[in-house]
Amino acid sequence: MTTGTLSQQQRSEAERRATLARIRKIARRTLVYGFMLALGFLFLFPIIFMIVAAFKPNDRVIADLSSIRAFFPNPSILTTANIKDVFERVPFGRLAFNSVFTTFVTVIAGLFVNSMAAYVLSRLRWIGRGLVLGIIVSLIIIPLEAIAVPLMMEVNEMNTALNLIITALMAILTGLLWAALWNASGTWVEDAGGGSLPAPAAWGLQALFTAIVALPLEILTVMMIRQTIDGGTWLNTYHVQILPFIAEPFSIFLFYQFFVGIPKDFDEAAYVDGAGPFRIYWQIMVPLSRPVFATVAILKFLQFWAAYLWPLMATRSSDFRPLMVGMDFFQTQAPIRWGSIMGYAAMVTIPVLIIFLLFQKWFVQSVSSSGVKG
Known part of the structure; x- marks a missing residue:
């Protein structure tokens, strides 16, 4: 039962x-x-x-x-x-400024250039697009060590014509960034002022915001103008550490992979409203792609903060060398003090660890994001 x-x-x-x-x-x-x-x-x-x-x-x-x-x-x-010995034997403040400056400018300029390149490859249709994409993907596997010497020879032989071309390209990129920032800041200024700001005040705030955010590209453009006027070599400068690495195949590929996952409906709706490709990129693609922008920014920051080989080859003095190359001071100045070397290494590493701990949640979320569901 x-x-x-x-x-x-x-x-x-x-x-x-x-x-x-x-x-x-x-x-x-x-x-x-x-x-x-x-x-x-x-x-x-x-x-x-x-x-x-x-x-x-x-x-x-x-x-x-x-x-x-x-x-x-x-x-x-x-x-x-x-720690005291580090400051006595090494111009730590100058080296830290060089690292912060070159890393910040390279990351900000690289985000703009690489995302625009990926947008053109992923959202627009033009002859040769597949070939260019294939070349970019193939370049990912080539390490810097394999091209460092040829690249060194090229930058050492830069002539006035190439300087003019690069200066013109930097001026165009800066102008595009100005236009995008000016349009984007208009809405922000209007919301911040409640729509009651006089036109001159609103334009002034827009101009200030645009000039500050576009400062990395502005600095690079000024550097190239001075370089063209002086006609000197690129070696032992800031821009020799920045310009060759703004456009990076891996960053372009990351942006490309994210952009192709965004539904085409956004583009079609924007085209119907009369928007052009650049406006679609800035007002639609960029806001939807914050996770991949965060991912690329963090990866590029870590990459260029730890750069050693190229700055060692392309710079000659502490006026332009970054922190990583500054480690050589302890190997060339007797006596070799391992405690001072560890102190220097700790001072270089701890800020990066703090930044990572502060933004680790954002970083994990940005890496795990794969696209926008349609």
Whole structure:
């Protein structure tokens, strides 16, 4: 005879199975999180050692390498002498400014140039588009080390004609960015002022906003104008570290992959309203593509902040060299103080870690975004 209730034995068996399932689940989570913590701690070893060694006396940095003490600070011997030595032996402030300046200008200019190139490749139809896209994709696999010497020879032999061409291109790009920013800032100024600002005041705010945001391209244009007038070599300048790397195949490909996933209905509706390609790019594509803009910005920032080979080849003095190349000061000036080297490395690395921790959620979300659902 079947009943609607469970016997005591059946209930006990069900509870036992549920308990075993919970134990297995807890055990799996413990193993997974334990493995992840161990792996994370393993990857953190170099950073922990670097930060701890930055505050140790020089003679203890190497002496502690053979024991676990290399990763744990001893409060009785902690010192800031290494940090002071960095500022005494290296023009750290100048090197930091060079890194911030070249990285900021390259990233901002690269976002504009690479996204526009990807927009033309993904949304417009023209003869040779597939060939150009194939060339860009193939260029991704070529490392900088393979082209550094030919590129060095080219920039060393820049003549007046090429300088004029590059200057004209930079002026055109700056003008396009001005036009886009001017149109975009009009709505912002109107909303901020509640529609009651006099026309001269509104135009002044628009001009100020446009000039500030477009400053990277403005700086590059001024640099190229001065370069053309002087007629000198590109070596040992800021723009030799910036201009060759604004257009980057990998960034173009990332933008392209994102743009092709946006429904064509947006473009068609904008064309019906009388919008042109550039207006569609700025007022439709850019607002819809914030995740990929964030991804490219972070990746390019990390890439150019850590640049070493090209700045080492193309610069000759601390007036233009970035922080990474500044590490060579400690290798060429006797005595070699490993505590000072670790202090310098920590001062270069910690700001990047802080920036990543502050924006890691944004970065993860931007990388995981794949497009717009139609």
